[in-house]
Amino acid sequence: MLAVKTNKPFNPSEEIQNQIRGVMDQYPEGKSKSALLPVLHIVQNENAGWLSVEAMDKVAELMNLRPIEVYEVATFYSMYNLKPVGKFLLEVCHTGPCAIMKGEWLIDYLKRKLKISIGETTSDGLFTLKTVECLGACGYAPMMQIGEYYYEHLNSEEKVDKLLEDFRMKGFNRN
Amino acid sequence: MAKKILLEHIDKPGIKSYEVYRQQGGYNSVEKALREMKPADIVEEVKKSGLRGRGGAGFPTGMKWSFIDKKSGNLRYLVCNADESEPGTFKDRFLMEFIPHLLIEGMITSSIALESNLGFIYIRGEFRWIKTILENAIAEARAAGWLGHNILGTGYSLELVVHPGAGAYICGEETALLESLEGKRGLPRIKPPFPAVKGLYGNPTVVNNVETIAAVPWIINNGGDAYAKIGIGRSTGTKLISACGNINKPGVYEIELGLQVDEFLNSDEYCGGVLDGKMLKAVVAGGSSVPILPAELFFKTKKGEPRLMSYESLSDGGFESGTMLGSGGFIVYDEDQCIVRNTWNFTRFYHHESCGQCSPCREGTGWMEKVLHNLESGHGKLSDVDLLWDIQKKIDGNTICPLGDAAAWPVASAIRHFREEFEWHVEHPHDAQKRNYGLLKSTKEYFVASAI
Numbered sequence: 161m162l163a164v165k166t167n168k169p170f171n172p173s174e175e176i177q178n179q180i181r182g183v184m185d186q187y188p189e190g191k192s193k194s195a196l197l198p199v200l201h202i203v204q205n206e207n208a209g210w211l212s213v214e215a216m217d218k219v220a221e222l223m224n225l226r227p228i229e230v231y232e233v234a235t236f237y238s239m240y241n242l243k244p245v246g247k248f249l250l251e252v253c254h255t256g257p258c259a260i261m262k263g264e265w266l267i268d269y270l271k272r273k274l275k276i277s278i279g280e281t282t283s284d285g286l287f288t289l290k291t292v293e294c295l296g297a298c299g300y301a302p303m304m305q306i307g308e309y310y311y312e313h314l315n316s317e318e319k320v321d322k323l324l325e326d327f328r329m330k331g332f333n334r335n
Numbered sequence: 336m337a338k339k340i341l342l343e344h345i346d347k348p349g350i351k352s353y354e355v356y357r358q359q360g361g362y363n364s365v366e367k368a369l370r371e372m373k374p375a376d377i378v379e380e381v382k383k384s385g386l387r388g389r390g391g392a393g394f395p396t397g398m399k400w401s402f403i404d405k406k407s408g409n410l411r412y413l414v415c416n417a418d419e420s421e422p423g424t425f426k427d428r429f430l431m432e433f434i435p436h437l438l439i440e441g442m443i444t445s446s447i448a449l450e451s452n453l454g455f456i457y458i459r460g461e462f463r464w465i466k467t468i469l470e471n472a473i474a475e476a477r478a479a480g481w482l483g484h485n486i487l488g489t490g491y492s493l494e495l496v497v498h499p500g501a502g503a504y505i506c507g508e509e510t511a512l513l514e515s516l517e518g519k520r521g522l523p524r525i526k527p528p529f530p531a532v533k534g535l536y537g538n539p540t541v542v543n544n545v546e547t548i549a550a551v552p553w554i555i556n557n558g559g560d561a562y563a564k565i566g567i568g569r570s571t572g573t574k575l576i577s578a579c580g581n582i583n584k585p586g587v588y589e590i591e592l593g594l595q596v597d598e599f600l601n602s603d604e605y606c607g608g609v610l611d612g613k614m615l616k617a618v619v620a621g622g623s624s625v626p627i628l629p630a631e632l633f634f635k636t637k638k639g640e641p642r643l644m645s646y647e648s649l650s651d652g653g654f655e656s657g658t659m660l661g662s663g664g665f666i667v668y669d670e671d672q673c674i675v676r677n678t679w680n681f682t683r684f685y686h687h688e689s690c691g692q693c694s695p696c697r698e699g700t701g702w703m704e705k706v707l708h709n710l711e712s713g714h715g716k717l718s719d720v721d722l723l724w725d726i727q728k729k730i731d732g733n734t735i736c737p738l739g740d741a742a743a744w745p746v747a748s749a750i751r752h753f754r755e756e757f758e759w760h761v762e763h764p765h766d767a768q769k770r771n772y773g774l775l776k777s778t779k780e781y782f783v784a785s786a787i
């Protein structure tokens with residue numbers, strides 16, 4: 161997938177820059193490139209949940225890497241989003257153990273409920289639907305990740321509706 | 336009650352915290368290792384214990400440790416593999432989430448054995464809240480003097496870093512993990528050289544699974560011989576099994592190796608039997624990569640003896656009639672599940688996760704996925720079954736890392752044991768659609784969705 165350029169510079173705050181330096185300092189001298197994955201997580205979090213070309217270029221600058229070293233890593237790992245996402249990214253597991261325990265139903269219900277397909281964002285910008293591979297929660301299927309946490313046993317319309325409603329409220333409160 | 340080693344104190348309220356963990360004898364192994372033992376003695380105890388790697392391959396841990404190059408004088412590293420991405424596996428998460436200090440203690444004691452002063456815990460990026468739990472546990476351990484400079488005044492120093500991945504199953508493979516830890520794409524390295532000689536930053540490195548490292552404190556406190564008495568034969572000790580699929584009580588269980596599979600599946604202490612009183616159809620006993628077994632082969636070995644949860648018993652009969660203990664990801668399928676659909680699902684997983692370095696894996700997984708999807712959705716030909724057999728055979732053993740084999744085995748075993756079901760899909764294209772679990776998807780919709 162091609163990365164998206166926004167023509168908006170990404171300028172992390174002093175606090176974030178310090179955080180980045182702190183992560184780089186955890187690794188042995190001369191090995192600060194090791195911090196690339198954690199730094200990309202920090203930057204993605206600061207950049208509305210995705211990595212623009214500008215954000216990746218800034219990472220290259222801060223970590224003293226060539227931009228290509230950042231791009232090749234950002235495009236390899238599925239947690240990095242290379243195009244804009246909604247306020248809440250719904251990462252639903254579609255792998256076997258979840259699939260046989262209503263995982264396929266969950267994905268279909270979310271599509272119908274939010275009126276979007278996989279990879280799309282609702283028109284209010286709140287939710288993006290993404291399918292992901294096994295998240296290590298197979299015994300608590302069906303499940304999805306939203307932000308920091310896992311939401312498990314999502315096996316009924318009521319549970320899913322309630323969860324979406326909770327996030328909708330959070331989304332509005334933050335505006 | 337079965338013997339508990341890792342989860343002995345799991346029910347103590349507050350065991351997540353340093354104080355409660357310490358009250359239960361936590362960190363005693365560090366003290367013993369530093370004050371009473373030489374590094375070589377620690378390695379010796381682990382050798383005697385017979386502990387085998389819990390990440391999937393079951394390689395003897397003490398032996399792995401003794402391969403580490405100490406002579407060159409290069410810095411050595413211990414890296415804990417907390418990538419846990421094998422479908423069906425969620426046991427390391429349980430340990431780290433609910434008894435984090437056990438892993439930290441194991442990391443310290445193991446680092447002492449390897450004479451390493453810097454260790455890493457490579458945790459899958461999605462376990463964000465668990466990374467925080469581990470970092471808090473490390474901070475508590477440091478505040479209590481178990482980490483940092485000059486631990487217990489012995490002159491030994493150690494730092495631990497928790498490093499997040501970012502969504503890539505392949506980074507669980509140890510050399511891909513090391514590449515990823517160096518800030519690169521997770522592309523497996525060609526072995527040799529093995530990590531014990533040239534690992535992280537080109538230095539001698541041991542990579543061990545979370546559960547393996549968590550077993551070390553008990554071994555050091557109680558002795559390798561005591562550990563070796565638990566379990567059966569060369570399958571010593573206990574194993575965490577994460578049970579999922581169509582069962583009454585999914586979850587993480589610590590079993591003594593050698594437990595009968597029948598008891599594990601059907602007793603109320605463990606899985607509690609198949610969900611809704613349905614019949615058992617098949618079991619994947621050790622994570623998605625191991626061969627699937629139909630119910631009739633699952634309970635008895637080739638010799639007709641009751642099958643046990645152990646490395647040897649589960650693999651009895653080879654791939655003809657056996658499987659593997661693998662990572663302990665135990666997936667149960669009831670009579671209503673479609674093996675073809677499950678095989679397609681797993682193959683899609685491996686295709687998605689192939690790093691792309693070797694053509695048999697990169698191309699073969701994609702090809703198998705397409706053929707399986709055709710079969711599954713009622714568009715297959717009888718010859719497709721032989722084609723699949725051919726493709727998986729050409730992947731198996733012909734790649735840089737074992738992901739290729741891991742993709743081949745589920746397909747091979749499904750065809751070996753459930754060939755009629757594949758053929759049934761060809762002969763009954765319309766009914767094939769109805770026997771899917773969950774929902775129907777047209778081929779067209781599927782290929783559009785997966786292109787995103």
Ligand SMILES: Cc1cc2nc3c(=O)[nH]c(=O)nc-3n(C[C@H](O)[C@H](O)[C@H](O)COP(=O)(O)O)c2cc1C
Pocket residue numbers: 387388389390391392393394396416417418419420421504505506507508509510542543544545547548736737738741
């Ligand atoms: C594709 C692939 C994925 C793997 N994923 C994991 C994993 O998530 N966790 C793990 O501990 N080992 C995993 N392994 C096994 C590791 O390569 C390695 O053998 C293991 O971490 C060694 O630790 P152990 O000896 O303590 O088991 C994987 C192997 C392969 C080929």
Ligand code: SF4
Pocket residue numbers: 505522523688689690691692693694696697734735736737738739740
């Ligand atoms: S077998 Fe597959 S995952 Fe492993 S190195 Fe080759 S292409 Fe990559």
Ligand code: FES
Pocket residue numbers: 253254255256257258259293294295296297298299301303422423424
């Ligand atoms: S299969 Fe969904 S979390 Fe493992």
